[in-house]
Amino acid sequence: MPIGKNGQERLGKSAVFILGAGALGSSGAEMLVRAGVGKVTIVDRDYVEWSNLHRQQLYTEQDVAERLPKAICAERRLTAINSDVRICGIVTDVTAENIQSLIAGHDVLLDATDNMETRLLANDAACKMGLPFFMGACVGSYGLTFPFGVQTQQPCLHCLLETLPAQTMTCDTAGIISPAVVTTAARQAAGVLKYLATGEMEPKLESADMWTGERSSIDVSGLKKSDCPSCSEHASYPFLTLGSSIRPAVLCGRDTVQLSWPRNKRLELPLFVQSVRKVVSNLVHNPYLVACEYHGHRIVLFHDGRMLVHGTKSITTAEKIASELVG
Template sequence: MNTKALPDELRRYKRQIIMPQIGERGQRRLLASTIAIIGLGALGSVIATSFVRLGIGKVKVVDRDHVELDNLHRQILYDEKDLAAGLPKATAAAEKLRKMNSQVKIEPIVAHAGPDNIENIITDVDLVLDGTDNFETRFLINDACVKHALPWIYGGVIATTGMCMVIIPFKSACFRCLMPQKPPAQSIPTTATHGVLINTVSIIASLQVMEGLKILLQREEDLIQKLVQIDVWRGSWTLLEIGRVENDCPCCGHKKFEFLAR
């Protein structure tokens, strides 16, 4: 490909445009796409940074929290100036992302994604990415995305382990096929009790971005289509087949969106 002939708006992407998986047509498709990132902690920071540099048309970044000191070791969008200023993560993230790529429209939403606003947040997007750290919000995202037949990508990390799974409503298993009910709070390990490494975050978020890229490029045949489990300390990767339980799943089977009704 003669990248010298690329128009101005595409030249910054020439090193990915020359890849057959993307090409000029694919890059234009990315520039016409909109994504929503729910949660701007560790995963959300890497996801947002990667997609903005890849050249997505519009990114909605959603988080209600403010930058805290113990975020800085793993949440790569923030620094000590953001901490000192007491900035909301969505505000700080938007400022940094706009400096990375002024072509991308960034819409910061300083709010908790809940039943009252999740459908408005995702109404005009092509893909939703999970950067959250709690199951309540993931079940909510699942309900909203299944209801609107919108693909989303689950990601979770704890200590040195992580998981990633692509959810294509009515084609793949949804999150409630994987986990029918929200586990009791006391049974769930958290980063506050078990810690987390930036290495784990980077790998899982990068997997989410890669799978999301395939969806936006309309290359669903190349998706992993399995639950990916990793342990970066042990260097282990496991791929688990998760089947859609259409007849038993309350969400994608019976279309009961219980978390949207709360």
């Protein structure tokens, strides 16, 4: 038995932080919750859309119809799967400001983000806080995994990237097949279970292509950089000091701009519904967000003070729409 009674007990006492409730997050969370880890926190900034359903296995058509945030649906579904596990779904954008308080108190970080910036932010936070990190990414029929953070002589994700990612890499717009998601998530989850049950980790960079049958495994232990800004003795954690969560952002590959309001200027969702009811169409609201159409743009306002303006890559256009709606 790879886990055994003692391992299972250790699993039951462990807390897993899952960064992202998209494809990898759905799949990895379900495996870990069924395996009986003690606690799962799953964080996501987005809501469920039709185009997610072929690969994001925790969600249903009903969730799309209700425009529910992924973190809320994930918490409900995972609790229905195994009510012994404490599940906490959090609807928020993970940023340099909040990541350390979010991941504190967990034993591992499972990477299920859809972009390299957030992944590098998580890498910095995990390195600073000494949290083992299980990286995973996939697109098309291809996925890769890389766990690290148990032995300090091993490289971190930043060591491997060497140069910072080009824009092309952070904005994968190609489609993806579910088998690529599930194999990538399975490798991550196996790594998490093995680490939680036994304390062991194999820091190998691995990849698999479910279409061509290619697979690869590279021992990267020689790639640790003694001057890495994220994991060396004199680390400066550059991604924890970059940027601000209230800065507008164009979401890569999504034709969407995200705007945020500072905490003291946030809108109450019911007041927003009242004020826009006459000028928007297809209005849907729930305790977490308000979604509507306005001049051909789909608009979503979340209770944490973020607004997504779909159908544009222009921050100016998005800000103009926001000021028309919010005043």
